[in-house]
Amino acid sequence: MHVVSTRPQGELSLQTIAMPGDANANGDIFGGWVVSQMDLSAGVCARKRARGRVATVAIDGMVFHKPMKVGDIIGCYTRILHAGRTSLRIEVEVWRTDEFANEQEMLTAGLFTFVAIDDHGKKRPLPALA
Numbered sequence: 001m002h003v004v005s006t007r008p009q010g011e012l013s014l015q016t017i018a019m020p021g022d023a024n025a026n027g028d029i030f031g032g033w034v035v036s037q038m039d040l041s042a043g044v045c046a047r048k049r050a051r052g053r054v055a056t057v058a059i060d061g062m063v064f065h066k067p068m069k070v071g072d073i074i075g076c077y078t079r080i081l082h083a084g085r086t087s088l089r090i091e092v093e094v095w096r097t098d099e100f101a102n103e104q105e106m107l108t109a110g111l112f113t114f115v116a117i118d119d120h121g122k123k124r125p126l127p128a129l130a
């Protein structure tokens with residue numbers, strides 16, 4: 001299980017606002033929308049490291065610690081935990097930011113595995129680190 005830290009771990013890869021259209025029947029934000037933002041942010045991180053096209057191959061370890069509300073400003077922070085031959089295991093943390101109170105609170109975390117792929121959608125080796 002993901003350990004809750006007091007500060008975001010990793011690099012800010014995506015920032016957005018949860019909108020009314022992203023809410024579920026309870027009025028909180030729909031978990032599928034949150035996972036989608038996390039997948040996008042991990043994709044940004046993976047694409048940079050793979051220097052090209054990537055595809056999500058697995059999502060695991062998802063934990064929803066706290067509900068997300070309409071109007072929340074959220075940041076998705078990414079960190080590469082492991083780089084294999086063709087794959088990258090990336091930890092994503094989602095933090096709510098209160099810009100006026102200068103406060104942040106972690107809402108959700110998960111592990112995303114991406115594979116570097118070529119123009120035909122086949123796996124390719126990760127390039128050497130620049």
Ligand SMILES: CC(C)(COP(=O)(O)OP(=O)(O)OC[C@H]1O[C@@H](n2cnc3c(N)ncnc32)[C@H](O)[C@@H]1OP(=O)(O)O)[C@@H](O)C(=O)NCCC(=O)NCCS
Nearest residue numbers: 055056057058083084085086087088113115117121122123
């Ligand atoms: C990504 C894809 C090209 C991989 O092709 P493949 O030939 O089956 O690849 P492999 O099984 O050899 O795995 C490739 C790498 O991914 C890793 N991997 C595969 N399945 C995994 C899983 N379930 N969990 C973690 N890692 C996994 C392997 O360990 C390997 O890593 P390494 O090369 O760094 O050692 C293929 O599975 C694919 O196209 N999947 C669909 C991707 C997609 O459409 N994603 C969007 C979903 S909406």
